[in-house]
Amino acid sequence: MLSNEDIRALKRANPLADVASRRGLDLRRSGTSYVGRCPFHNDQGRPNLSICAARDPADDFFHCFRCGVGGDVIRFVRLLDQLSFREAITRLEGAPALASAQPRRATLPRSGSTPGWAAPERACLAAAVTLYQNALLDNGRALGYLDSRGIDRATIERCRLGYAAGDELRRYLAWRRLPIRAAFRLGLLKPGGRETFAGRIVVPELRAAQPIWLIGRTVGEPGGDTLKYLGLPGRGRKPLLGWESAIGQPCPVIVESVFDWLTLVSWGIAGLALLGTRVRPPVLRSLARFRHFYVALNSDQAGQDATALLVDTFGSRAVPIALPGVKDISELAPLPDGRERFLRVLTWPARAAA
């Protein structure tokens, strides 16, 4: 009789994505997950099977967003080969050993502005990002909006952008057996149970490939009292968006909004979004870690004031940029020569360092 620990060790030696690949599934990496055609229904068109590669492969799981099947590697083998639990175990025990049964991803040190969530909250946040990512790929309106803003598929995948349909999160968390209460504590669900980001494009801040925070934007311009942007409320400061891609760069570009930052990502330029123009002391402390940085905030009064504050604080280390005939960088994203026009105004010092 196998103990729980024996079963976890067996799963650890048989990461789900490896098992699925060996069984002929064509998997494509998407963030920390893999996507492929579901072998349990006639999966035409866009692939619906998602395999989550957990930090510990013993926790890997799969889920089909179309037919709804899911579970761990043992269930995968049982369903695929029509086996009993015991037969599936025997089959996995006979599988070729894998190079590494150790946890696969190293953990990066957290930066000062990382909200310190507990494990249940982190798991809920990661699950929400997975759900929202898949929902975005099914939502023509949200995809069309991103396209109109010049944000391409590669950027969508790299940044793990998502869309909150608004009526799926509770069911999904229950299916994943994750605590709904943690989703309330995070602010993913509002009192009463409605999803905070319902109807919004959702952008996670990723640290060591894990989401630590989310911000959502309306699809198109909001009407009435609706806020264009909504961050995850509650505990934890709003982080700087894009921290890991900027840290260690000789001269990242500091921008104002989510879409300015997505524009930089799509152009392959290191940057960081302040998510507003209020430059508080923690932001200044974070920026102090860069030897130089460009400041490319909006050309309006609030943007100019924040730029002046940064130049006053950091002197010649902060290099302000005059945007080439636009209000903000994101306006350049849909233009065929947008990147070129922007690179022309980057004169010093990153051009030399790049």
Ligand SMILES: [Zn+2]
């Ligand atoms: Zn399926």
